[in-house]
Amino acid sequence: MAPPRLTLVPSAQALPAPDATPAQLDSIKAQLDLVLLALEAIADLGSEAMLQAAEVLNLSEVVSDRVNLWRLRQSSPLRKSSGGRKKLDIEEARALVLISAHLAQTHGAVIRDAVSRLEQLTTQGKPPHGAALLGDYLDRFCNAYQERMADGDLPMEPLTHLALKLLIDLLFYSNPGGQRHLWLALLDRAQGSGAIAESL
Amino acid sequence: MSTVNHRYSSKTWSLDLSAQQSPLSRWTGRSALRQEQLRLALLGAEAGVAPVTWLAGDRPCFEALHQTVERYVHQGLSQPVLGPQSTFPGAISPSHTAVSTVPGPTLQPATLTQSELTQSKPNQPKPNQSKPNQPEPTQPERSLFFLEALGLLRHRLSYYPPDTQARQLQLSTLQLADLLAVLDQWQSETVALPGQAPAAVAPRRPRDTDFVVPAWGRVAASVLIATGAVGSGVYVINQQLVRSSASQIALESPTDTASEQADAFGAFPRSGGPPLTSQSSDPNFDQPFLPAPATSEEPGPESGLPPSVVFPGGSLDGPLPGAPLVLGPNEIPPNGMNGIPGNNLGNNSGLNASGRLGLEPGEGDRKSPATGPISGPISGQTSGQTSGRTDASSGATGSTIAQANSKAAEDQALVSPQQAPETSESTSTSTPEETARAAAIARPAPRATEPSAAAPDESATPQVAAAAPPAPQVTVAQPLPANAQSQAVQSYLEQNWKPPTSIRQPLQYRLQVSGEGKLTRLEPLSPTSLLYRKDANFPDLGETLGSSGGPGSTLLVTLSPNGTVKVVVEQQD
Numbered sequence: 001m002a003p004p005r006l007t008l009v010p011s012a013q014a015l016p017a018p019d020a021t022p023a024q025l026d027s028i029k030a031q032l033d034l035v036l037l038a039l040e041a042i043a044d045l046g047s048e049a050m051l052q053a054a055e056v057l058n059l060s061e062v063v064s065d066r067v068n069l070w071r072l073r074q075s076s077p078l079r080k081s082s083g084g085r086k087k088l089d090i091e092e093a094r095a096l097v098l099i100s101a102h103l104a105q106t107h108g109a110v111i112r113d114a115v116s117r118l119e120q121l122t123t124q125g126k127p128p129h130g131a132a133l134l135g136d137y138l139d140r141f142c143n144a145y146q147e148r149m150a151d152g153d154l155p156m157e158p159l160t161h162l163a164l165k166l167l168i169d170l171l172f173y174s175n176p177g178g179q180r181h182l183w184l185a186l187l188d189r190a191q192g193s194g195a196i197a198e199s200l
Numbered sequence: 201m202s203t204v205n206h207r208y209s210s211k212t213w214s215l216d217l218s219a220q221q222s223p224l225s226r227w228t229g230r231s232a233l234r235q236e237q238l239r240l241a242l243l244g245a246e247a248g249v250a251p252v253t254w255l256a257g258d259r260p261c262f263e264a265l266h267q268t269v270e271r272y273v274h275q276g277l278s279q280p281v282l283g284p285q286s287t288f289p290g291a292i293s294p295s296h297t298a299v300s301t302v303p304g305p306t307l308q309p310a311t312l313t314q315s316e317l318t319q320s321k322p323n324q325p326k327p328n329q330s331k332p333n334q335p336e337p338t339q340p341e342r343s344l345f346f347l348e349a350l351g352l353l354r355h356r357l358s359y360y361p362p363d364t365q366a367r368q369l370q371l372s373t374l375q376l377a378d379l380l381a382v383l384d385q386w387q388s389e390t391v392a393l394p395g396q397a398p399a400a401v402a403p404r405r406p407r408d409t410d411f412v413v414p415a416w417g418r419v420a421a422s423v424l425i426a427t428g429a430v431g432s433g434v435y436v437i438n439q440q441l442v443r444s445s446a447s448q449i450a451l452e453s454p455t456d457t458a459s460e461q462a463d464a465f466g467a468f469p470r471s472g473g474p475p476l477t478s479q480s481s482d483p484n485f486d487q488p489f490l491p492a493p494a495t496s497e498e499p500g501p502e503s504g505l506p507p508s509v510v511f512p513g514g515s516l517d518g519p520l521p522g523a524p525l526v527l528g529p530n531e532i533p534p535n536g537m538n539g540i541p542g543n544n545l546g547n548n549s550g551l552n553a554s555g556r557l558g559l560e561p562g563e564g565d566r567k568s569p570a571t572g573p574i575s576g577p578i579s580g581q582t583s584g585q586t587s588g589r590t591d592a593s594s595g596a597t598g599s600t601i602a603q604a605n606s607k608a609a610e611d612q613a614l615v616s617p618q619q620a621p622e623t624s625e626s627t628s629t630s631t632p633e634e635t636a637r638a639a640a641i642a643r644p645a646p647r648a649t650e651p652s653a654a655a656p657d658e659s660a661t662p663q664v665a666a667a668a669p670p671a672p673q674v675t676v677a678q679p680l681p682a683n684a685q686s687q688a689v690q691s692y693l694e695q696n697w698k699p700p701t702s703i704r705q706p707l708q709y710r711l712q713v714s715g716e717g718k719l720t721r722l723e724p725l726s727p728t729s730l731l732y733r734k735d736a737n738f739p740d741l742g743e744t745l746g747s748s749g750g751p752g753s754t755l756l757v758t759l760s761p762n763g764t765v766k767v768v769v770e771q772q773d
Contacts, residue, residue: 112211112374119353119372168352168373169277175381177388181277188278 024190026077029088031186032096033076035173037148038166039100041141042114043107053099053106062095072096078149097186101179108174115171118164128164138163201234208385210378214241214251215262215386222393231390238262238386242375254369255359259392261344265359266383268345272355273380348734360730368741674708674725676756680769685713685753689745690767696737699761707732707759711745715752715773719745725756 039045047066054063063069073079075088088096104111110133117131129135141163146152173182201220208215219233236259241251255265346358355376359367371379682690689711707729712721722738724730736759739745754771 115374119374122351122353165279165352171373171377172273172277172380175377175384177381177384181273184274185277188274192278 024187025088025090025093027190028093028186029076030078031189032088032093032100033073033078034162034166035100035169035182036073036096037144038141038163038170039103039107041144041163042137042167042170043103043110044140045103045107049103050099053102054095057095057098057102059095059098062092063099078151080148080150080152093186094183097183098179101173101182104170104174104178105176111167111170111174114167118167128160137167141166204231204233206231208382208389209243210381212243212375212378213382214243215239215382216241217386217390219390224393228391230388232393233259233390234393236262236390236392240265240379240382242369254367262383262386264344266387268347269357269376269380269383272347273376276349673706673758674710674756676768676770679756680772682767683753683769683772684750685717686755686767686769688717689713689755689757690765692739692745693736693757693759693765693767697759697763697765698735698737699759699763700732700735703728703732703735703761706761707736709733709736709738709757709759710770711738711755711757713745713753713755715750717744717750718742720752 036050043049047069050069051060051063051066054060054069063072072088072092114131114133114137117134118128121128121130121134129138138160142156142159145154145159145162169185172178175181201222204217204219204221206217208217216239217233217236218238219231219236222232222234224232238255238257238259238261239253240255240262241253243249243251255261344360344362346360348356348358350356350370353373355371355373357369357371357379359369361367705726705728708725709729710721710723710725711719714720719739719741722733722741724733729736752773753769756768756770758766758768760766
């Protein structure tokens, strides 16, 4: 009973694009960058994988090359940035959302495995580093965060918690329709989290 | 239309669909379906283990489930990941036995304001985990389903069907994600054709701009309904008891105007003096709280009673420890006097200084809540009160006033013997004012006239529940001596019962504790008790609550708004 599908590739147009204030855009940029950071860490991805995803999703015009991708991500207000692009418009944000969700779905198995191990260790009262998959993820995430972000001296405990929270979020983004969940989460956070911009 | 069957599955769930597919599917891009029947099953962790069906129903039911799950997940995803507002998995309690000890997105079955959500969680964790951005309940109306966090990685899904017992299921985060996935998939691939009932969501909470049925409208509706519902047979049977206490009944003051009385849902005049029942002890209200049946039946003229469910508090035959009573549609209580829910007249409750039995005004459904337990002594009553329409503080006893919940109210409008004759004998000795008042008292909720649109009866919004007349308290006429189980339960609840500020009436539950001290059954005995069940902080079923080695016990637990806990042994194995 498979219904006819009009498109096989999720469209950025399917993500509603409300008018976002600069503060809300800042929040979206920050959150997106963190999601991509988490994806890099859990699946050991690089920019090449993101560009490939953009190509699959017909988003090469928005995310054309590595430099362009770097500039889009560098627009995050959390980044150490001494210059470069500061803006990210809604279309670019939607493109990054689609790319993130696509990567999460592509690597859904490892995300799922990581969450499963996290559940087991948490139930047993053991630290998450006890599983190699989680330990590697946390190491990569923390290193990348400290290297790239302005508040790189964030203590390990909140950094670890941040990484695990993002890992759990990735689980939901890896579902079919995850792009919609990610987009709505970004908008909800942006609407409610002027505190994020203030805390930056 | 052709019948289609489809299965949507994820790693841990399968959703089976059977429906009639419309040819319109060709144009909608999705399967256009009618008469969908769905079945949700939890897949076993091991291969070869048969899936366990957890839920079966139609589209509205599953739409409600999808909405609940989706909103819950979105609330979790919307939590900020940075800053003090973050939800840290490290703060998860190592023990998942406590209820809601860790913050997380929650969706109450009824509407709670932000402050009530915060206040209703007495076990707020952890110093490093503040929740200034506590997610607001996104469902302003009631829901069949309720999701709450037991940590960042554990979740509890509760299902409150209107006609059967509630069900709960603990989910891991993986299972939650998989559940959302199958529901998303189903929703994205199908569309319901018009003709199916809308999602089983309670009517939205009225707002200021909404048209509110005026009090006179409710009076008129209640008069019509009560007149048709109450037969003379009840009057005949109860006439004896009524007359026996006639001297004790204070008719309303001659100065009361008909309009006041017609408008006065609350006051049921009484004189001071001995109770109306000949029984000296409190009736034994052993009828558990039952959700309203799907349909209400017109009672025969000889029954004089509305449909079958007896609201807790309706001891129909004197103290009957341990024996539940359910009336058939044409049955009448043998002792109709005690058919008054919450009619603890044995202890003079409900009789105020002037002998008036103050009851909740009908407008109290949506107005300021009544205060005091329904069976407690009326306080603050003065002889100056008239029709009692504003006497919300009366601590209504006696006849049940229709609750805010439509279905529950429909069934809870058990006409008291005093009311029944007064309603039915409009042509006899009672004055028109008495008739109107009694009828008003006996009337169901305004929404009871729309049973088809009624949502599940449990859990009104807290504001509405708080505004609703207090439910009659269940009491045990012949309580057994305290035993180890009851003492252990008492001790546990005294430590864990933190009454939310929104509570205005006691919560009552019937617990069954096994000989091993494990909680085997937890039964809310009123809509408010069901609503605040989570706040009562009972442990989960199967967990050890009492002490082991003794006989199993059935306990009646009363949690008061002032924090007191009372545990009575109803039955012992």
